[in-house]
Structures are given as C-alpha cells and as structure tokens.
Amino acid sequence: MHILCPQKSLSHSISIVQKSVSLKTTLPILKGIYLEAQDQSLKLIGTDLEIGIENLIEADIIQEGAVVVDARLFSEIIRKLPDEQIELKLQDNQQLLIKCTNTEFNILCYSAADFPDLPVIEEDEVHHLSQELFRDMIRQTVFATSQEDSRPILTGVLMEIDEDSLTMVALDGYRVALRKGKIDATGHHKVVVPAKTLNEVSRIMNADEETPISITLRDNHGLFTLGNTRLISRLLEGEFINYHQILPKEYKSKVKVKTRGLLNSIERASLLAKEGKYNLVKFSITDEKLVITSNSELGKVYEELAIQLEGADLEIAFNSKYLIDVLKVVDEDEVYLEFTSAISPGIIKPVNHDNHVYLVLPVRLPNS
C-alpha cells in the first residue's frame, strides 16, 4: 500500500470510524483501524464486532493494498501533523511509514488479513429519512432504553416501519418514549436497534448536511448510510414488548403547562436529593395551579406553576429523573400532562404534536 492524501480529510475520516473501535478487547487487532487503498480512494474501517463504521476518502493511490494500524496512536499522529499532504507507505518490515513535510513516523502494524470482515448487507430495500428528523427521533426515544442487561431487548429501541411511517419506541419498565415520523419507505419492518448504535448514528450525522440518511434493515443487521460513511450494526434478537396495550387511552385530569417552567421547577425540586439518589417530587394539581413539593433531610422546597386544568384535582408523585429526562427532549413550548389516578401512569405529550407520547409510572405514596 502506498498513497497520498490531505491531512484534514484523513484526520476527519479517522474521527468518524474511531468511535466503533474497541477500547478494551482481548483481540488486539480490534484496537486497530483497517486501511484499504483501492480505486483512487482510501477506505477506513473500525469495528468492535457489534458495530462497524466504514468511511471512504479520496486519495492518490500509488500502490493498492491494505493494513491495520493501532487506532489511538494513528489518530494522535495524524491529528498532530500539519494541514499538508500525507504519504502512507507499507514497508517490507510490516511497518507503516507516515510522512508529512519534515516529519517521518514508522509504526508497527497488523496484517490486514486478520481483520474481521463486516457483514455484507444486500441493499435491495432502502428507506430514506432526513438527518434532522432521524436525529430528533433518536434523541427523543433513546434516553428511555434500559441500562440494565437483565432484559437485553429493552436496551434497544424498537423501529417499526409501516408504509410511510416510522415509529420508534423505548421503554425500561418505568417509562415509555414513543416518537412517530414520516419516512420514504414501503412495506413493513420491525426491528430492535441497540441504543449504542443509534447514538453512534446520531454522532455521524452532520447538522449542515442536506443528504438524507439511508436505512436498510435485515433480520440480524441494520445498515445506516450517509454520504461516504456506512455504519453496520447487529440488531437485538427477541420480541419487543407490546407497547400499544401499555399506553392508556383515557384520562381523568388533563393539565396544560409550559415545558421549560415545569422542567426548571422539577430540576430545582430534585436538588434536595442526596447525591446518587433520585428525589421524589409531589404534584398537587388543583384548578389553575400545580404545586410541586419535595423534601429530604437537607430541607424542603415548594414550587408553584400556572396551569390549565381540564378534569379532576389530583395528588401524584414521581421520580424526578424520569420527568426531567422527558422534558429535556421535548422541543415544544407547552405540554399536556394526562392522569387517571395517583397510581396509574402519567402521560406527557407536546400540545401541538401527536407524534410524541411519553409515559411515566408514578411513585405510590404511603397514603395513596
């Protein structure tokens, strides 16, 4: 392998694939980035066997070939080089020469033949989605995935494609996040994508890009393509929980309240929680007024918010973390809170959109 390419594009390409490189692994080659020079371009691949990211940049290929280099060292070297042409050349002694202006590195590398192949995904059915929408949908659901491995399926987000609609759902036993969006698709697909994968996809999306993201979903793997970058991930196996029957269809109290004001009040009320513990916040809902109280050995807090109430007065308590998580991802100015009783789930949804629904289980108080 012998190539020339600009420092800037190589450094950018490394930053894209590096996130999927294993940091801790018993297989040393997985700490590496695979470089392949072919057809006037350089392909970079990183993988931890769960997620693989591939990025292609233009390069001047003097001799085709492939090699694997330690990701940490290679990225630090390239990042510290000046913004000039870089020469990469595989030497006979299995060292890679990295040359740029007056700097010459020779670093040890691995044989390309030992690097695992990424799964081949047949792109016969590709769905397209705007980056902005997909990033929002990820942000507005992924936080509600389970952090525990006891039920692996809940560490992922359900992606359900039905005709031109994509529904994403995450739940962890205490809350549900549901977000719908329009997609350029046909047919029906139902897969569960690991939260980590969606976070990575979100990271490689670029806010300025007009290009839609392309999604291909197979039984065991998902492929997300954006420009010169391809992210291939394993999908989670198993049946997702039937979320339709969890979401209540009716309510007895419906509160309209300013999103930001509610978030600020709950955040302040949760300050009295001791570190590491999430605080209980109590809602006391009466006509035109929501009072939030909380107390601990450190003191007590009382917050009052103006609301519009439709239906019955109510007292209900929540783990503040679950409410904060939801209110942080809602972009709309106002939300509806819907309640049935102090021991039934609460629903949060934006006032002007019916494409988000959040459910949060209350905390049962001794007297309720």
Added chain:
Amino acid sequence: MHILCPQKSLSHSISIVQKSVSLKTTLPILKGIYLEAQDQSLKLIGTDLEIGIENLIEADIIQEGAVVVDARLFSEIIRKLPDEQIELKLQDNQQLLIKCTNTEFNILCYSAADFPDLPVIEEDEVHHLSQELFRDMIRQTVFATSQEDSRPILTGVLMEIDEDSLTMVALDGYRVALRKGKIDATGHHKVVVPAKTLNEVSRIMNADEETPISITLRDNHGLFTLGNTRLISRLLEGEFINYHQILPKEYKSKVKVKTRGLLNSIERASLLAKEGKYNLVKFSITDEKLVITSNSELGKVYEELAIQLEGADLEIAFNSKYLIDVLKVVDEDEVYLEFTSAISPGIIKPVNHDNHVYLVLPVRLPNS
C-alpha cells in the same frame, strides 16, 4: 438575617468563593459558605483553612445577621433560580428561607459562630500589579512547582520583590522556571506562595478588568485583593533554594528556533511513549538543522527543524514533558536554546525578552 439581592450577582459571588470551600473535610462546617448581611452588603466567605476567599455584593438588608449554608446545595439552588430578586431569611428553626418568584426553599444551615475567622492582614504595605501581567507570571512559572510533598517548599512559587521588580521562581529538581516583571512596590519581600493559591488567584482575575491586583505579603500570610474579592492564603515556611547558583552563566551552543514548530515536533515525537510514561526525545544539533528522534516498541519518529546555530554541534536528550511544559507557556514566536554539554542543563528563553528563563535537566544517554 433577612436580605434581598439579585440572583445574578449572588450566583456570581458564590462561584468566586466556592473554589476555596473544602470538598473533603472532617469539619462539616468547612463545606459551607458563610453569609453575612451588614451595611447594605452581603459578604460571602469560603475557606479550607489554607485559602480563604471573601466576596462582597450589594444587597438590600432588612435585618443584619450571619449564617453558614452547605456550599454545594446553596450554589445549585441559586444557579437554578430565575434571574430575579432573591430573598434570604434566617428562620427561627435555624433554616434558611430562599424565596424567588414562585419558588420557596427551606434549607438546614450551620451557626455562623462556628465558622473559622479568616486571618486579619494589616494592609500597611500594598503592592499593585496589572492583572494581565500577574496572570502571565503565574502561568509561566507555576507549572514547574513540585507535585510531591517530600519537599513542601518546592510545591510553591518564590515571589521576591526588590524595589520595583517582582521575580517569580518555581523548581522541582528537574527544571526551573523564572519570570521577572515590573511591580508598583518598594522595599524587599521574599515569600513562597503555594501553587494552589496562585492558581486560585489566577482564576478570580478577570481578563476584562482594568483594575490592578493588590498584594500584601506578611510573614505567614498573603492577601490578594481585586475589587470586591479578597483571597487570603497561608504561605509556605522554610528557605527556598538559591536559584541563582543553578542557572548557568555560559553556553557552548546557542540555537534559535521557532517556538510553535519546536513544540509541535516534540509533541509528535512524544506520541510514541506508552501511556503514563514520558518519552525520551533526542536532539541532534548541527549547522542549520535540529533533528529530533524518538522510538519505542510502537515505532520510531524523525523530525527535522530549521534553526540558526551559534557554537558547537551537540547531541542531547530530554524528557519531552519538561520541554512541552515550557514551550506551551512561552508566548514569543522564537526561542533560544542554550547548551553546554550533553550532561549539563539546557536553557530556554524567548528571543526578545530577558525576563523569562527556563532550565531543564537533560537525560543522560548510555553513550554520553
């Protein structure tokens, strides 16, 4: 105590004094901020018994008094309140009421009587210095203080005032940093200020401020005053090392080189060091050329820099960290490197200023 004051100024004041509050202490009251309402102003104090910071803000005093509140909790509450008037009122039950628009907190507090007094410093001899200069002088010396407690005096920076000149010196047995500056002072003072104190002083200085910083040095304490903020610190006891006899007066090789280019080359060369180990970099100095090489089990690197050499060719090796530390704080475009032999200290100084001098011990190579 009962006062009114704006959220913004209270929040800012807390951020100033909070840094001196003890995080880990067996004396719980030291985790607190002392608040004192008197004469139309609110005084905040934080201390860890080594450093005390006092800040004064304007407030509307309804009733004078003092109290101590948990620093972490109080700062988080005030920071999360809206930018409105805040009411603080000590209740009969030794709880502090914090009220702002529709929010009311009641938090437990400590008795003001239990808070330690800051030392009283007589301000009969005050020196003045521009903030910009003092911040530069701190930055350009404090990095060379010792991190080890085996010789406590070396964990501080010598501040020597002689007529209108301030000399600051730090050394740790491997390197020396010396920086001189003009000061509005008279007489002679020689004290050693803990590195931590100078870092705190640097932090409270505000780049936009025109006000000079006032310094009062007593035998055991130093007082640094800036606007409404006073920082009082213990000084280190003992005799500082006589740095005059360490700095060589002559040299056999004098190199003129671009600061940034040299820094970049050494930083790249040090990338081959394994984590946690500082890399050895070898200098090979010949007419008009400085070659820097380094190698480890990961590979090797060769860097070439254009220089102007006056005197003899030389081969010499250094711990790259010590060179990087110096080159990062030198603001001038070019530096002189002065050497006598491969086993004598190297000197680094900016080309156009004789008010900085840095000394770095070389690493003796097997063949030197």
